[in-house]
Amino acid sequence: MTAAEILFPGTLHMNELSVVRVDLTAPPLSRIAEAILPELSKNFERASAEVVQCPNLTLSPFNLFSEGLSGDENVFDIGDLVNVVPAMKREKIYDMKDLKKIIASDPLHVIGPCAGPYPSIGVDSENVVRVKMTAAGDCIENRSKTFTMNESTGECVHVSMPDDETRFSLMANFFTCNGQTGKVLKIVCEVRKGPLSFTACVQEALAKSFGSEIIALGGVMFVEKGKAKVHVFKPNLAKKPLQSEQDFEKIMIHFIEVTPPSVGLGCIVSYDPGLNLRPHHFHMYTDHNNQGGHYHNDTEPETIKYTGYFSVAKNLFKVDQTHCDA
Numbered sequence: 001m002t003a004a005e006i007l008f009p010g011t012l013h014m015n016e017l018s019v020v021r022v023d024l025t026a027p028p029l030s031r032i033a034e035a036i037l038p039e040l041s042k043n044f045e046r047a048s049a050e051v052v053q054c055p056n057l058t059l060s061p062f063n064l065f066s067e068g069l070s071g072d073e074n075v076f077d078i079g080d081l082v083n084v085v086p087a088m089k090r091e092k093i094y095d096m097k098d099l100k101k102i103i104a105s106d107p108l109h110v111i112g113p114c115a116g117p118y119p120s121i122g123v124d125s126e127n128v129v130r131v132k133m134t135a136a137g138d139c140i141e142n143r144s145k146t147f148t149m150n151e152s153t154g155e156c157v158h159v160s161m162p163d164d165e166t167r168f169s170l171m172a173n174f175f176t177c178n179g180q181t182g183k184v185l186k187i188v189c190e191v192r193k194g195p196l197s198f199t200a201c202v203q204e205a206l207a208k209s210f211g212s213e214i215i216a217l218g219g220v221m222f223v224e225k226g227k228a229k230v231h232v233f234k235p236n237l238a239k240k241p242l243q244s245e246q247d248f249e250k251i252m253i254h255f256i257e258v259t260p261p262s263v264g265l266g267c268i269v270s271y272d273p274g275l276n277l278r279p280h281h282f283h284m285y286t287d288h289n290n291q292g293g294h295y296h297n298d299t300e301p302e303t304i305k306y307t308g309y310f311s312v313a314k315n316l317f318k319v320d321q322t323h324c325d326a
């Protein structure tokens with residue numbers, strides 16, 4: 001047992017935490033494609049949105065366990081930014097095996113961003129999840145990667161998660177499904193002329209098109225050309241409480257550029273009905289040189305090319321919401 005495990009022994013049980021389920025209407029993909037295209041074109045020189053058969057996502061550069069993104073599609077928003085600001089809540093350790101206590105998907109494929117498991121990594125980290133579980137949650141395949149920063153060189157360091165390490169800290173935004181192949185929304189955006197990142201642009205386009213109707217997308221984005229700007233946590237975090245999210249950026253995180261081809265996994269939610277949802281959250285990875293972290297934007301707008309494949313979730317789950325008066 002590591003020192004961190006002695007200090008932070010407990011993993012929360014998801015079925016003992018607050019779970020709010022929101023049934024979503026999931027409009028046809030073709031309607032979403034048509035609705036968002038005008039907004040995408042305001043931020044990118046070239047943009048398209050269409051319905052296609054999902055490419056085989058078990059292949060490079062994605063290397064997922066699932067061929068597709070279909071079958072019992074759900075989005076999970078677990079924890080909150082209030083677990084990070086003003087101070088890290090070390091007791092917020094969850095286990096993605098507990099998702100099986102909330103939904104009955106079999107097999108269950110989990111993709112998306114979360115904070116890495118602090119007890120086993122020993123520092124704060126950005127984790128990008130690629131996990132497949134069977135019915136009882138007893139057979140797990142895990143291709144997740146956790147990214148931190150080398151304190152002396154400032155370079156990105158990665159740890160591949162062992163199959164049995166399914167814990168995570170602080171927060172997560174997971175898309176889950178059976179992994180079947182099927183129709184998906186394909187969004188291609190090239191040459192950024194506006195200020196919005198790819199995911200922020202898609203989110204804003206959904207929000208403007210659908211108002212208070214909640215559209216939750218989950219899936220992959222492939223950066224074929226151009227560098228992506230991501231952050232990882234600095235290993236030695238400030239001990240005094242942070243005053244704001246701006247403090248968080250200044251003191252706690254370190255930006256790096258991820259070279260293409262790179263892949264992001266995550267979720268986009270168009271409207272928050274008061275559950276303190278993250279509107280868009282993606283973590284990037286490269287299997288060719290093991291870079292990655294929390295996606296912010298790109299740094300080469302004149303050459304950037306994004307290709308996203310997304311499914312629409314039928315349900316959204318908010319787990320362990322922290323209320324402001326807590």
Ligand SMILES: [Zn+2]
Nearest residue numbers: 113282283294
């Ligand atoms: Zn993140």
